[in-house]
Amino acid sequence: MTNPFDMINMIHMMNSLQKKLCMLVIGVLILVISLDISIYRMFYINPDGFRVTYKTIHSKKIPDSLNQVSLVYFSDLEYGTFSDPEKTNAVFEKIKQLNPDLFVFGGDLFASDYTVTDADKDQMNAWLASIQAPLGKFALYGEQDLVNEGRLVNVQEIYNNTQIEILDNTTRLITNQSREGIRFAAFGLDLNTDSSLAALNPEQFNFAFSHYPDHLLNEYVTNAPIDLAAAGNAHGTQITWPIKGGYRLWPGSENLNRADQKNLPFDYYLTSGLGCINIRARLNAPVEIVYFMFSNQ
Numbered sequence: 241m242t243n244p245f246d247m248i249n250m251i252h253m254m255n256s257l258q259k260k261l262c263m264l265v266i267g268v269l270i271l272v273i274s275l276d277i278s279i280y281r282m283f284y285i286n287p288d289g290f291r292v293t294y295k296t297i298h299s300k301k302i303p304d305s306l307n308q309v310s311l312v313y314f315s316d317l318e319y320g321t322f323s324d325p326e327k328t329n330a331v332f333e334k335i336k337q338l339n340p341d342l343f344v345f346g347g348d349l350f351a352s353d354y355t356v357t358d359a360d361k362d363q364m365n366a367w368l369a370s371i372q373a374p375l376g377k378f379a380l381y382g383e384q385d386l387v388n389e390g391r392l393v394n395v396q397e398i399y400n401n402t403q404i405e406i407l408d409n410t411t412r413l414i415t416n417q418s419r420e421g422i423r424f425a426a427f428g429l430d431l432n433t434d435s436s437l438a439a440l441n442p443e444q445f446n447f448a449f450s451h452y453p454d455h456l457l458n459e460y461v462t463n464a465p466i467d468l469a470a471a472g473n474a475h476g477t478q479i480t481w482p483i484k485g486g487y488r489l490w491p492g493s494e495n496l497n498r499a500d501q502k503n504l505p506f507d508y509y510l511t512s513g514l515g516c517i518n519i520r521a522r523l524n525a526p527v528e529i530v531y532f533m534f535s536n537q
Contacts, residue, residue, distance in 0.1 A: 318515025
């Protein structure tokens with residue numbers, strides 16, 4: 241004859257197993273729903289939106305004439321294949337609203353596989369010309385600006401038409417109605433440290449820009465008197481999976497990217513940029529414009 245207490249214990253055990261099974265099913269459903277939402281956002285929402293990332297640069301080396309001066313920096317527009325006119329127009333309208341004193345574009349104006357038309361050039365001229373930036377407008381070359389001679393000519397013509405100075409393995413002194421200033425150092429795709437670092441003065445604030453983040457790991461660069469650096473190219477790896485990390489490494493950012501950061505002797509910011517490569521998708525790699533404010537306080 242079965243003991244009544246054994247029956248009661250069995251019922252309690254069954255109820256406990258049922259509760260655990262129910263919790264497991266609920267957990268799996270939540271995980272599936274979260275994954276579905278993330279995938280939907282990855283393809284249909286994240287690539288179209290963008291945010292402004294605000295950063296204040298504090299340094300006593302910034303002269304009073306450049307205190308509270310602003311700089312808008314963004315990279316990897318990749319206009320054409322995955323960046324449509326509506327989104328790009330919204331980006332430039334936001335930049336105009338930010339009304340920066342300085343403007344730096346980090347490279348890759350058009351997507352590499354996109355055929356640039358005369359209408360595209362006219363539109364890009366209008367967008368870039370609409371940005372005032374009275375203390376200077378600058379741009380670096382990205383690898384997609386150099387895919388062929390025709391692309392290079394198009395990019396150079398657009399920058400010439402819109403008063404944007406190309407910085408390629410060079411430095412520029414940035415001033416504001418004063419002899420004192422800060423120094424921009426720009427690294428080209430083919431890094432030449434002799435020309436890009438020679439004019440840096442440790443008494444000045446030195447801001448380095450590079451399309452390729454990996455250039456920041458160069459021995460001569462890490463030993464230079466750089467205070468801050470900014471780079472693009474990697475798109476924040478574009479899709480960054482939880483735990484696993486970035487889905488793809490791009491040439492020029494294989495050793496330094498948002499998923500694989502290093503300790504460097506200077507501060508640096510790796511922007512995730514605006515465009516997409518190969519696939520129109522973004523996950524944990526927000527589309528962004530970066531707004532820097534210089535402060536000597």
